[in-house]
Amino acid sequence: MKKTVLSLFSSLKLTIGLLIIIALASVLGTIIPQQYEGGESFRHLSPGLIRAFKSLQLVDMYHSVWFVILMGLLSLNLIVCSLNRFPTSWRLFRKIPSLDRGKPFENLSPDNVLVIERKRNEAIERVENLLRRRYKRVRRRETASTTSFYGEKGAYSHFGVYIIHASILIVIAGAIIGSLFGFDAFVNIPEGESTNVVSLRRQKGIKELDFTVRCDRFSIAYYENGMPKEYRSNLSFLKNNKAIYQGPLLVNHPVTFNGIRFYQASYGSVPGGQAYITIQKGDGQETAVTVKLGDSFYLREKDAKVTIGRIEEDLMSMGPAVLLNIQSSDGNMRLWVFKEIEKIRKGIPELLKKVPKFDPGLFKPYYFKLHKIENKYYTGLQLSHDPGVSSVAVGSFLIIPGLIITFFSSHRRLWVRLDEQEGKTRVLVSATSNRDPVGLKREIERLLKLLKKAGGVV
Amino acid sequence: MIINATILSWVTFVYFASAMFYTFRMVTGKEFWGPLGSFVALVGLIAQTLALILRWVESYKLGIGHAPLSNLYESLIFFAWTIVLLYLIIEWRIKTRNLGAFVVPFAFLAMAYASFSPHVSNRIQPLIPALQSNWLISHVVTCFFGYAAFTIACGLGLMYLLKGLGEGQSSRPFLRYLPDREILDELSYQSVVIGFIFLTLGIITGSVWAYSAWGSYWSWDPKETWSLITWLIYAAMLHSRFVRGWRGKRMAIMSIIGFASVLFTYFGVNYLPGLHSYF
Numbered sequence: 088m089k090k091t092v093l094s095l096f097s098s099l100k101l102t103i104g105l106l107i108i109i110a111l112a113s114v115l116g117t118i119i120p121q122q123y124e125g126g127e128s129f130r131h132l133s134p135g136l137i138r139a140f141k142s143l144q145l146v147d148m149y150h151s152v153w154f155v156i157l158m159g160l161l162s163l164n165l166i167v168c169s170l171n172r173f174p175t176s177w178r179l180f181r182k183i184p185s186l187d188r189g190k191p192f193e194n195l196s197p198d199n200v201l202v203i204e205r206k207r208n209e210a211i212e213r214v215e216n217l218l219r220r221r222y223k224r225v226r227r228r229e230t231a232s233t234t235s236f237y238g239e240k241g242a243y244s245h246f247g248v249y250i251i252h253a254s255i256l257i258v259i260a261g262a263i264i265g266s267l268f269g270f271d272a273f274v275n276i277p278e279g280e281s282t283n284v285v286s287l288r289r290q291k292g293i294k295e296l297d298f299t300v301r302c303d304r305f306s307i308a309y310y311e312n313g314m315p316k317e318y319r320s321n322l323s324f325l326k327n328n329k330a331i332y333q334g335p336l337l338v339n340h341p342v343t344f345n346g347i348r349f350y351q352a353s354y355g356s357v358p359g360g361q362a363y364i365t366i367q368k369g370d371g372q373e374t375a376v377t378v379k380l381g382d383s384f385y386l387r388e389k390d391a392k393v394t395i396g397r398i399e400e401d402l403m404s405m406g407p408a409v410l411l412n413i414q415s416s417d418g419n420m421r422l423w424v425f426k427e428i429e430k431i432r433k434g435i436p437e438l439l440k441k442v443p444k445f446d447p448g449l450f451k452p453y454y455f456k457l458h459k460i461e462n463k464y465y466t467g468l469q470l471s472h473d474p475g476v477s478s479v480a481v482g483s484f485l486i487i488p489g490l491i492i493t494f495f496s497s498h499r500r501l502w503v504r505l506d507e508q509e510g511k512t513r514v515l516v517s518a519t520s521n522r523d524p525v526g527l528k529r530e531i532e533r534l535l536k537l538l539k540k541a542g543g544v545v
Numbered sequence: 546m547i548i549n550a551t552i553l554s555w556v557t558f559v560y561f562a563s564a565m566f567y568t569f570r571m572v573t574g575k576e577f578w579g580p581l582g583s584f585v586a587l588v589g590l591i592a593q594t595l596a597l598i599l600r601w602v603e604s605y606k607l608g609i610g611h612a613p614l615s616n617l618y619e620s621l622i623f624f625a626w627t628i629v630l631l632y633l634i635i636e637w638r639i640k641t642r643n644l645g646a647f648v649v650p651f652a653f654l655a656m657a658y659a660s661f662s663p664h665v666s667n668r669i670q671p672l673i674p675a676l677q678s679n680w681l682i683s684h685v686v687t688c689f690f691g692y693a694a695f696t697i698a699c700g701l702g703l704m705y706l707l708k709g710l711g712e713g714q715s716s717r718p719f720l721r722y723l724p725d726r727e728i729l730d731e732l733s734y735q736s737v738v739i740g741f742i743f744l745t746l747g748i749i750t751g752s753v754w755a756y757s758a759w760g761s762y763w764s765w766d767p768k769e770t771w772s773l774i775t776w777l778i779y780a781a782m783l784h785s786r787f788v789r790g791w792r793g794k795r796m797a798i799m800s801i802i803g804f805a806s807v808l809f810t811y812f813g814v815n816y817l818p819g820l821h822s823y824f
């Protein structure tokens with residue numbers, strides 16, 4: 088029993104099976120809408136289907152029990168397999184095969200045989216020098232009629248696979264640490280306000296930080312074509328009402344405070360902005376007022392009270408506008424005053440006739456002009472604390488040398504035998520490699536050339 | 546129309562011509578067409594490189610300078626560029642023109658889609674804040690080298706299967722020009738290895754970017770998930786070769802499945818719920 092479980096987990100069939108199952112499961116996860124993407128995509132589904140998805144844990148699949156089990160099996164598979172195999176690789180790495188084996192030279196291709204016009208004892212040194220320069224752990228053994236050499240290179244190539252597999256385990260470990268001990272949260276802070284309470288994303292609920300974050304200012308810069316260029320929050324981090332750190336937060340430039348990383352994630356506007364309005368009377372006299380939402384002012388001539396109902400940064404894509412609620416003896420009237428009224432009028436000439444409440448001169452004898460609104464923003468911050476990141480980083484970094492060693496190096500073992508024939512020396516060259524037979528062949532050709540040269544020079 | 550886009554739409558035809566010359570060589574068996582195909586492909590590559598540099602310079606003139614790697618149009622162009630570059634390097638290294646007819650058409654298709662699809666805008670746009678990152682550039686570059694290598698592996702897989710169909714009818718010049726199956730298999734494997742390493746780098750640089758822009762190195766969004774799926778498919782493929790010794794037809798089929806997954810990661814993902822949102 089123990090044996091079969093072990094052999095199951097050390098089998099590569101299981102690996103390939105798991106890789107494919109995880110791939111298929113991930114496909115499913117990209118087709119079935121996932122919970123954290125918001126309810127939006129659930130709308131077209133029938134309630135029964137949603138219930139079925141929920142009970143199979145398909146709506147937050149990548150965190151479901153069964154997906155975690157799959158990843159666990161994969162890790163176990165990797166660990167068992169590696170432990171199982173490692174002693175063999177270690178032996179291959181350490182062991183120096185016996186030097187005078189005949190086997191490498193059986194069925195040797197005639198291309199791998201060379202005759203040097205020298206006595207053996209003269210040739211030995213030259214061959215040995217050459218081999219020592221190009222190979223590691225070069226050994227030599229003499230018998231009465233032959234000299235045998237052994238050399239190798241790239242023995243470390245046996246470990247590439249372990250580096251890859253270990254780095255994958257390190258990444259998985261980092262992901263586990265992150266999901267157990269880390270959190271993701273978000274918070275919206277209006278300009279000028281501060282908070283120490285944030286909403287947790289996955290665990291739901293709230294979290295109290297042991298410091299306070301204040302948004303001093305939020306601003307957006309635009310390109311000429313109107314696309315956003317920069318979102319910037321000026322933040323202060325406070326402890327006991329003292330600012331410990333102040334600085335800007337931009338997209339792609341997170342700020343870390345107390346082990347928590349802050350990201351610029353979104354923004355919006357909140358009530359509390361200001362509008363600059365001027366009021367022209369029929370006689371050309373102009374009065375300027377600065378108002379906030381809910382503020383009122385009086386127009387004495389008509390005994391009217393004007394209250395600011397709304398301040399909009401962009402109303403119906405026609406730019407900034409304010410809503411005036413006008414109460415007078417004539418009755419109540421609502422008037423939208425646009426900043427860009429001249430442009431709007433040019434664009435849609437009959438608009439003011441059709442929608443009289445857009446006419447800034449509707450409440451005679453007054454004419455309202457909106458000069459500017461100053462929005463009050465809130466900044467949307469994403470917070471994250473992930474103690475697993477360094478592990479993930481180490482794993483991701485290690486996998487690259489692992490891949491390079493695995494794919495671009497090979498353990499090449501070389502046997503060279505010299506024997507004397509009628510005053511000349513015959514050189515036999517044989518080699519094996521755990522990978523890349525083409526590269527090995529090229530290397531032998533090069534070596535034979537060098538041997539010929541080394542042997543020929545007097 | 547902007548000058549770089551004009552050059553690039555001409556390059557589309559240049560690659561088409563090159564693909565045709567490589568194909569003529571196979572069909573007619575006349576060696577003459579081969580060097581012509583290579584020459585034309587090289588001309589196209591040089592013109593495309595110049596156009597990319599022009600586009601880069603132009604973006605600085607507009608005051609919104611950034612590497613031309615930021616939208617679908619630019620990524621398609623870069624995809625074609627990496628395919629031709631890698632292909633010409635391989636042609637030069639292994640000294641055979643037999644792959645051209647199966648690889649260069651992919652570059653042509655990418656260019657044609659970029660230049661002539663009404664859904665792909667060739668305007669130089671400024672970078673929104675989320676895209677203003679050097680990690681993004683390394684992400685795009687590594688991913689597309691990976692994709693290009695997988696494209697070549699897929700072309701080789703197709704050649705392998707085609708060669709298999711014609712087994713025993715070696716008199717057809719078309720099939721005779723295909724390299725031996727062992728060579729195709731080996732080349733395809735090597736392309737997959739290159740692609741796999743670049744894809745791994747691409748996923749890593751992508752997560753570094755996500756980590757600095759969104760606060761999470763991995764959030765299972767469809768694009769990320771599909772790149773992982775692609776990675777898993779090729780990992781399964783490499784394991785079956787390494788440990789179980791699978792060769793030949795199965796590998797050819799796997800390289801085509803893997804490429805389908807690459808294409809889905811690149812294009813198909815846009816049709817799924819949830820998105821790689823850019824703030």
Ligand code: HEM
Nearest residue numbers: 098099102161164165168172248251255493780783787788
């Ligand atoms: C995704 C997670 C991975 C898992 C679960 C995994 C698992 C395994 C397992 C179980 C074996 C079989 C060992 C044996 O038969 O003794 C194996 C072998 C191997 N794996 Fe992986 N592997 C993974 C990723 C990778 C990656 C990314 C590569 C590189 C492309 C890789 C390269 C290899 C190689 C080269 C071998 C053969 C070792 C040999 O023949 O000595 N593995 N892997």
